[in-house]
Amino acid sequence: xxxxxxxxxxxxxxxxxxxxxxxxxxxxxxxxxxxxxxxxxxxxxxxxxxxxxxxxxxxxxxxxxxxxxxxxxxxxxxxxxxxxxxxxxxxxxxxxxxxxxxxxxxxxxxxxxxxxxxxxxxxxxxxxxxxxxxxxxxxxxxxxxxxxxxxxxxxxxxxxxxxxxxxxxxxxxxxxxxxxxxxxxxxxxxxxxxxxxxxxxxxxxxxxxxxxxxxxxxxxxxxxxxxxxxxxxxxxxxxxxxxxxxxxxxxxxxxxxxxxxxxxxxxxxxxxx
Amino acid sequence: xxxxxxxxxxxxxxxxxxxxxxxxxxxxxxxxxxxxxxxxxxxxxxxxxxxxxxxxxxxxxxxxxxxxxxxxxxxxxxxxxxxxxxxxxxxxxxxxxxxxxxxxxxxxxxxxxxxxxxxxxxxxxxxxxxxxxxxxxxxxxxxxxxxxxxxxxxxxxxxxxxxxxxxxxxxxxxxxxxxxxxxxxxxxxxxxxxxxxxxxxxxxxxxxxxxxxxxxxxxxxxxxxxxxxxxxxxxxxxxxxxxxxxxxxxxxxxxxxxxxxxxxxxxxxxxxxxxxxxxxxxxxxxxxxx
Numbered sequence: 001x002x003x004x005x006x007x008x009x010x011x012x013x014x015x016x017x018x019x020x021x022x023x024x025x026x027x028x029x030x031x032x033x034x035x036x037x038x039x040x041x042x043x044x045x046x047x048x049x050x051x052x053x054x055x056x057x058x059x060x061x062x063x064x065x066x067x068x069x070x071x072x073x074x075x076x077x078x079x080x081x082x083x084x085x086x087x088x089x090x091x092x093x094x095x096x097x098x099x100x101x102x103x104x105x106x107x108x109x110x111x112x113x114x115x116x117x118x119x120x121x122x123x124x125x126x127x128x129x130x131x132x133x134x135x136x137x138x139x140x141x142x143x144x145x146x147x148x149x150x151x152x153x154x155x156x157x158x159x160x161x162x163x164x165x166x167x168x169x170x171x172x173x174x175x176x177x178x179x180x181x182x183x184x185x186x187x188x189x190x191x192x193x194x195x196x197x198x199x200x201x202x203x204x205x206x207x208x209x210x211x212x213x214x215x216x217x218x219x220x221x222x223x224x225x226x227x228x229x230x231x232x233x234x235x236x237x238x239x240x241x242x243x244x245x246x247x248x249x250x251x252x253x254x255x256x257x258x259x260x261x262x263x264x265x266x267x268x269x270x271x272x273x
Numbered sequence: 274x275x276x277x278x279x280x281x282x283x284x285x286x287x288x289x290x291x292x293x294x295x296x297x298x299x300x301x302x303x304x305x306x307x308x309x310x311x312x313x314x315x316x317x318x319x320x321x322x323x324x325x326x327x328x329x330x331x332x333x334x335x336x337x338x339x340x341x342x343x344x345x346x347x348x349x350x351x352x353x354x355x356x357x358x359x360x361x362x363x364x365x366x367x368x369x370x371x372x373x374x375x376x377x378x379x380x381x382x383x384x385x386x387x388x389x390x391x392x393x394x395x396x397x398x399x400x401x402x403x404x405x406x407x408x409x410x411x412x413x414x415x416x417x418x419x420x421x422x423x424x425x426x427x428x429x430x431x432x433x434x435x436x437x438x439x440x441x442x443x444x445x446x447x448x449x450x451x452x453x454x455x456x457x458x459x460x461x462x463x464x465x466x467x468x469x470x471x472x473x474x475x476x477x478x479x480x481x482x483x484x485x486x487x488x489x490x491x492x493x494x495x496x497x498x499x500x501x502x503x504x505x506x507x508x509x510x511x512x513x514x515x516x517x518x519x520x521x522x523x524x525x526x527x528x529x530x531x532x533x534x535x536x537x538x539x540x541x542x543x544x545x546x547x548x549x550x551x552x553x554x555x556x557x558x559x560x561x562x563x
Contacts, residue, residue: 009362009365009366009369010366011362013362013363013367013427016359019420021383021386022382023401024394024397024401027401027404031400074296078296081293082293084289085290091293098304100481100528101304102480102483102498102501102517103498104498104501104505105307105501107505108501108505108513108517109304109306111508112306112319112509115318117319117320119306122319150296151300200388204388210484211483214506215505224392228396229488232395232396232399232488233488238400245397249393252388256388
């Protein structure tokens, strides 16, 4: 009886896995070995190792790293501060709320904020350093990306802080540890997992951003994601696009292995960017 | 010493609060900025002339935009409903898998979709639809949204299944329940909070999605995110501001509903498990008496 019902559950779910998880992955690998006319070739891979693509890949990695690092630096103290407020859950909800708002709208807001006559430039002018070109610079790209990713970093770090038993901290204090020593020797090590899953939640999407690069960085920055989009939707070179996707998949696997996460136990709204 | 400690504690706390205030200001400033200028008759986002509802009027009069909003909502509701059914089946399939290897394989494949970047999902689905001969448009967008929502539902339902005590199911079987009854009257009520959370999560993912949709939407079909993208590429238009204010309000409403339902759902589940255990107890009692 039980085994029959078990098989029944597997039918729709197995079908989904085969069609939408396994088949697309196979297609990516398959197309990466085809040229633009559909002939078998490894030319896409040799092309990926030419300076143009390598440089782009390295730059994309560098930006993703920067975005992740800055997000971590911003998010950690914020998570710590939230964990010490009286209405933690309310503050947490308020942190997560902006991440529920359509990403495009947030990016659009920055087009206005950073524009030549926008409030940021007005503020810079008042301080006597502006106006400056902010849109379409590395800075604007970094800022907007960090803005978008910070909630995804705060959430797992906050959760890992909450998991620390208060008695551990009390013990540290009892043994004469100062706030700073407690933070460094007790809280930091115990929140390593939260930091890891936060970094994972930021780094992979940061590698594949393409909407922000187009809207905010004005095509100045090409990430792996932008390159894939370009090849699929603009130049229609699905082969090369797939090849870049293969490398993105490999990078993804490496990062997953490095942060030893299977993505389990943590449902962030990580992917939606 | 104690006073010193607490004073130091409160100083750290207040420094933390100042920092938190700055972070929150930065988090909300862009959103409030958009909303503020949606009432600007000046038509730009830097000088506020006077209050107007003109842009809201334009949004409501724009039939094309309203059709796009309806498309977005229909896609979101349909895809989350279907994804919820498939996802619950998936969670049950993983939970019931007897071999550990099968369970791990299913779980890993589930998570592949969760961590895959949008561009890869979008691009690979584009190839998939091209191969299957599905024309891009409503169907391809709907299928994609179902596809990327399924693993989210699975992840939201799994913890509920795991925390459900196996004795609950044994008790139901002992009381003579058929497999279908066990599913519909014991398991489903118990995991309902997870199912609802999964449904709402799927709903927001679908409403929010830009990248995947961007790849698989054809010429004639568009969702809100894709439309905003093409509008934003052309520069500032306060219609987008008005639209974003409306979207923000809807989002806020959804979040509230989500929290109310998940907290209520948790109560319902507790009640359901109490009913079962008390039924099991009374049944055991009658057996003893008999």
